[in-house]
Amino acid sequence: MPYRRALRAVIGLGLALTFVLTVPSTASAHGVDGAGKTIPEFVWLGITHMLLGWDHLLFVAGVALIAGQARRAAGLISLFALGHSVTLIAASLAEWRISPVKVDLVIGLSVVFVGAVALFARPKTPMHWRWFAGAVAGFGLIHGLGLSTRLQDIDVHGLGSLGRIVAFNVGIEVGQVLALLAVAIIASYLPAKLTSDQAQRVASVGLIVLGFLAAGLVLLDRANRPDPLPAAASGPCAAGERQDTLPYGAGGHPARDFYEPAETAPLKDFGHVLGDGHVIVQYQPALPAEQLAELRTYITGPAGGKVSAGPRPDQAALLTATHVRGTLTCSAYDLPALQQFVKAWFADPRSKTAE
Template sequence: MNPIIAGAARLSRIPWLCLCILGLTLLGATTEALAHAVAEGDKGYIQEITGVHLLPFVYLGAKHMVTGYDHILFLFGVIFFLYRLQHIALYVSLFALGHSTTMLAGVYFGIGINSYLIDAIIGFSIVYKALDNLGAFQRWLGYQPNTKLATLIFGFCHGFGLSSKILDYNISPDGLLPNLLAFNVGVEVGQLLALGAILIAMGFWRRSPSFLRHAYTANVVMMTAGFVLIGYQLTGWFVS
């Protein structure tokens, strides 16, 4: 029997990694804007400074990615069944390309999207990737959607999530482009750090007999976390 399908009978045996994923999401749900939130100190800094400040923006970008659990959940789903480094590099690069393009263009050209709606779409990206990992689309549609294209498109969505938040903070146009480029460099540094941590944890887990037994459960938990994000954001949109 397919080990992923067989895992459906073991939902009560949730591995520690799944608990960490769900716990991270629920903890993040208590923050100010759920996804793409910026700490109050960082928010004030962005609003008050003018001119070029490269290193601070590199730091802010790295901090955002490392603490951005929505990005981490999506990356976790993207690399879940990727074993070759060249495949991991390809998918992560596609995500980075999409994320960087819309973040830079969105802020520079003032393209804003309602934060609640774009963060709900980001939650949907997590649900989509979990369903993809579970083989749901092959069963439901009879074919496998292009995973590379999906990763790129959802990368665009993640970038708009961040650009919309930066626009809400009225960042100064003085030094805007250099600061944005520095921020994006920081985001990529943070993504590499987060990816490295995920790969180390996944490497240990994949060598254990529990990986295939609990792969189904891990993706169900990830999908649940995505639905939590969607529900939280849509509720915020309706009541705001």
């Protein structure tokens, strides 16, 4: 049958994903931790990210199922790769930060889309195939935005940023090829009876179910995520998506937790530990002495924990606090709001992924 190999590949991927989804530490690792990494390490980072990106792999498997032929599948997957490469590189260089929740939702629904096409509307005419190819390329652009969002979480900007971004993208493509090869090997050992028309329908329905599952997990994660600053805590501070960027480079851990107004904050070191789950507080050097003393006591005391602070004369806000997922911006000094922001972050499981 024309869809035999593609179908068996989808079933093989499904078996592999069953293992992935039953191991919490693996399933939750669909993020990026690249603090202090070299160019070759960014290639490896891309490989591992793609191999753990089961939603991306499901989409590719669905495209292969619909294509039915190796040559057509290669062409469609190449369009997908081109699409996500364009937006991954462009969005990362331009620092376009798209809401990861919205992007991940669309990625999950893209899996539903290929499952539905495989089940109800498999292309038959050249026009249908052109339409489907355009849809695959379009979803590739969206998948690339998701990859860029993950990559920017570790702040790749600064000297050599293009090389790191391209290296990560190369790793993504290598990981995609490795995943397809692994699936093909697994599929070759599956019984031939799994390639019946009924099994094709089961595989298509499976893609739809897993796509909705991926979207549901995104919504569940968003619902269970601690609010970095609850709305009830109104005042001069506002929390939201990460705004600040810190220079990426060969930094290490800061020599101490608090840097005085007359000192130069080690921004590269701050950028390094940001990827380790730390919170970086930056304040205007003109902060009043009483408030400065209170802030110093908090940062250097036991309540501070993995929090570092230093002066930032070029920022507009009086005080900011940043972790890899969000930024607190304060137009006036508000220590309780800062403490609440820090506490909420360290209650978030994602703050511990780099430990």
